[in-house]
Amino acid sequence: MLPFTPTYECYTLRGGPIDTASQHFRLAHTCADSSARSGSLSTRHGTVETPVFMPVGSQATVKALTPDELRDIGFEIILSNSYHLYLRPGVETVRACGGLHGFMGWDRAILTDSGGFQVFSLAPLRRIDEDGVTFRSHIDGSTHRLTPETAVQIQEGLGSDIAMVLDDVAPAGADERRLREALDRTHHWAERCLRARTREDQLLFAIVQGGNDPLLRRESAEVLTAMEFPGFAIGGLSVGESKDTMYRVLDETVPLLPQDRPRYLMGVGAPEDLVEAVHRGVDMFDCVLPTRVARNGAVYTRDGRRNIRHASFREQCGPLDFCCHCYTCRTFSAAYLHHLFKCEELLAYRLATIHNLAFMQRLVRDMRDAIRGDRFGAFRSAFLETYRVTDESVRMAEKDRFRQRQRRDAGPQSA
Secondary structure, eight states: SSSOOOOOOOOOTTTTOOGGGGGGEEEEOOOSSSSOEEEEEEEEEEEEEEEEEEEEEESSSSOOOOHHHHHHHHHHHEEEEEEHHHHOOHHHHHHTTTTTHHHHHHOSEEEEESSSSHHHGGGEEEEEEESOEEETTTOOOEEEOOHHHHHHHHHHTTTSEEEOOOOOOOTTOOOOHHHHHHHHHHHHHHHHHHOOOOOOSSSEEEOOOTTTOOHHHHHHHHHHHTTTTOOOOEOOOOOOOOOHHHHHHHHHHGGGOTTTSOETTOOOOOHHHHHHHHHTTTTTTEEEEHHHHHTEEEETTEEEEEETGGGTTTOOOOOOTTTOOOOHHHOOOOHHHHHHHHTTOHHHHHHHHHHHHHHHHHHHHHHHHHHHTTTTHHHHHHHHSBOOOOOOHHHHHHHHHHHHHHHTOOOOOOO
C-alpha cells in the first residue's frame, strides 16, 4: 500500500489557468474507413502537421545530421532528451546559449522527455521513493535527485515546446503489485507536474501507463484525462511485448483519450507499427530505430528493410529506392553506399540516416494525404501487402541485444 491517497481534479496554474487543448490542437479530418485522423499542433516554434514522426536527438543532435539536413527532409519537430542534457552540458549552459533551440541551431518545434525512462532503465544506479528518484550518473557516478518538480524545471530551463511529465515506468513482465505501484505513482506525479508548471508557452503532456492490463490502462486514461492536460502520451509499449499485444493495448487505450487532444505513442518507430497505430487513431511518434539501424547498414525501402552490406547491392548502379527522392537516392547509387559500408567510411552512416529519415517523413506525409482523401484503409492494405516486415524472432533478438548493451554500458538509450 502506498503512503499517499492521490486526488485528481482540474488545476489552476501560477500566472493563470491551464491552457486548453483546443487552443493548440486542431483535428482536421478523421478518415471514413478507419480511426486514422489528421490535424495540426500549434507550438511557439511553428505548426506541426499530424500524423508526425519525430527523429530523436538525445544530446541536442540527431546523430550524423545537421539541422539544415533535417529541415531539407521536411521535419517540423524533433525530440531531445532532458536526462542527457541535464547531465551534460547542463541546463544553465543550454539556457545561456539561447535555450535548446539556440544551442543546437534548430528553429522548429522540440519535444523533450522527462528523463524518466532513462533513469528507470538504470536499475542498479537508482533508488525510487514516493517523492522521486535518486540516481547516479552513468557518466561519472555523481548522485542526482529527480522529482516531478525538478523534471518540469529542467524542461522549462531547456525551453522545449512540449514537455513530458515524470512517470514511473514499470519494466516488461512486471507483476500486478509493481504495475499498481507504478500506476498510482505516475498519477500522483502527473498532478505534481501540473502544479509545478510556470511557463505558459510550453505544453505539458501526460503519459498513460498500465502495462498490458486493459483495466489499468482504462483507469490511467480516466484519471489523467480528468486533469485537462493539452496532450496525452501512451507509454510503456515497445518494451519487449509482441506486436499483437501492442496493437491490442492500443485498441483498448486510444479510444479512451480525448478526440480534441494529440495522442502520442512513445518510443515506437517501425514503419508497419506507425501504419497500424495511425489506423487506430494515434497522431505522434518518436523512436531511435530509423537512425540506429541506419548506422548498422539497415535501410528502408518500399519492399521492407534491407541490409546494404548484402552482396546483392554490390553492382546496383541505381538508387536504393527508385520511389525515394532524398539526397542519398538522388545523388548516389546503392553500389556506392554498399562500398562505403564495406570500407566503414563515415559518410556511409550519414547517407543511410538521411535515407531512413526521409523514408519515415514520406510515410507520414503519405498517410496524411490518404486520411484527407478518405482512403487510409486502402493505403494501409497496400502498404502491408508490399512492405516485408522484419521477422518477429529477429526483431525480439535485436531488442534483447540492444538492452544487453544498455545494461553493460549502464547508460540510457540514445539516438
